[in-house]
Amino acid sequence: MTAATTARRNSRFWLYAPFGLLALLAIGWSALWFMARGKVEQHLDAGIAREAAAGRNWTCRDRSIGGYPFRIEVRCAGVTLVSSRWGDEVKIETGPAVAVAQATAPGHLILQATGPLTATLPAKQSGDLSWSALEASLRLTTTGFERISLVVRDPVATLRTPDGGDGNLRTESVRSALFEAHLRPNQQGYASQQAIDVALSTKGAILPVLDGLLGDAAPSDLDMQATVSQSFAFRRGFNPDALESWRTANGGVEITRLGLLRGAARLEASGRLGLDEAHRPAGQVDAAVAGIERVAGIRVGGLTAGLGALLGGRANAAQSNAAAGLTPLPPLVLREGRVFLGPLRLPLQPLRPLY
Known part of the structure; x- marks a missing residue:
């Protein structure tokens, strides 16, 4: 073999080597992708089996797993949940849904769903939820979650109750017009109190409860920041067992800020809410308002006439609200299924037990 022949073969080797290496990488990546696909399918089947053992039966109609080569996509032609954990059977159905994760970042999931969502509820109630777009983002870790976000555009929720x-x-x-929700572990209280931070906001909302309180039907912008303690109770789902575990563990919702903008009206509030022994919402919210003349037909000026006695030691908060152009209200108290503003019971329907 001459030196010239050897040189030609070496040159050809380096000419074709990159293509061979690329082919090997493609084969290796394909093998890894199909292994990941198999693990996703196993985890889904195991998760559905665990849920069924807990009384929640999930169905992903016409399930398919794809997304090769760079994504893992789980698609359902429709999703159905049937649960008996509320006593009477609860059935929830929605349209096509897809969950997507990049193969290089399997802990970050993007979920999209097509409405409407329909629900058959206990006590012969029914409801539905429609939207123009719904997307959720989940950042998961080996020990829990880092952040969960939900964005819904143009949601309309309807509840029908026998009368x-x-x-x-x-x-x-x-x-x-827009609803957003964000959850993340509370840095100080997650280990000791299982606390998670919750941020909710909605734009252009039409809320009949506020219409009755404020006497008009103007759209509202709301945002709330709160911390929910004893959140591990809801790892079993949102059902009577979980709610009762949360209540008996002294779980609560600490509202650090609740803001409302409604035309010229403005409200800012904070407080704590939980559940009483009859399973009804209970607690107290302290609020201050601007641009609101009446609450449930009662003049705000009359409510604040005896403010000093009603608020007790909250003089500093009252001064702070005054400096911000807000008029503080007597405490809003939820007690024994009724809603009180200071000593006055508001003319609202009694609060019903949640379970």
């Missing part, structure tokens, strides 16, 4: 024994239904609806 008497004549077969008529009472319909209540709320709507919004």
